[in-house]
Amino acid sequence: MKKLIIAVTAFFLLTSIGSFAADEPNVDFGPYMRDMQRNIKLNWEPQKLGHSTQTTVFYSIKKDGTLKNVSIYKSSGDKKTDLAAIKAVKKTKFKPLPTGFDKDSIDVQFTFDYNVYKQNGKQ
Numbered sequence: 001m002k003k004l005i006i007a008v009t010a011f012f013l014l015t016s017i018g019s020f021a022a023d024e025p026n027v028d029f030g031p032y033m034r035d036m037q038r039n040i041k042l043n044w045e046p047q048k049l050g051h052s053t054q055t056t057v058f059y060s061i062k063k064d065g066t067l068k069n070v071s072i073y074k075s076s077g078d079k080k081t082d083l084a085a086i087k088a089v090k091k092t093k094f095k096p097l098p099t100g101f102d103k104d105s106i107d108v109q110f111t112f113d114y115n116v117y118k119q120n121g122k123q
Contacts, residue, residue: 027100036094036108044088046114047080055085056111063104065094073109085112 058073070089072082089110097106 027098029098029101032095032098036092037110039092039094040088040110043091044084044112046084046112049078049081049114050116052116053078053081053114054111055082055114056109057085057089058107058109059089060105060107061094061097063097063101065096067092067094068105074111076112076114081112081114085110088112 053076054074055072055076056074057070059070060068062068067090070086072086075082076085
């Protein structure tokens with residue numbers, strides 16, 4: 001069975017829909033992913049840090065919207081930051097997958113970027 005992986009970031013619009021569009025030409029995941037991204041961001045409460053970090057969480061969403069297999073895919077190196085990312089995903093209520101999608105679930109990689117900029121605009 002072919003798995004789908006969708007990569008998103010907490011601060012940027014989903015750009016990887018093309019990675020599975022050929023497999024599911026009649027399913028528009030755009031609105032679904034934008035809604036998911038917005039809801040996860042609302043649940044994300046990162047600790048305040050003096051430096052930029054990035055955490056990537058891997059999870060699956062079943063056809064009915066049930067969350068499964070949540071784990072850290074790429075750690076930020078800071079346990080509290082990673083736990084905040086996991087908590088944001090687990091706290092999110094996912095909608096059922098879009099109509100017309102015939103697989104049992106999708107796999108998602110969601111990247112949380114915490115960027116700290118100095119006064120001159122540089123990190």
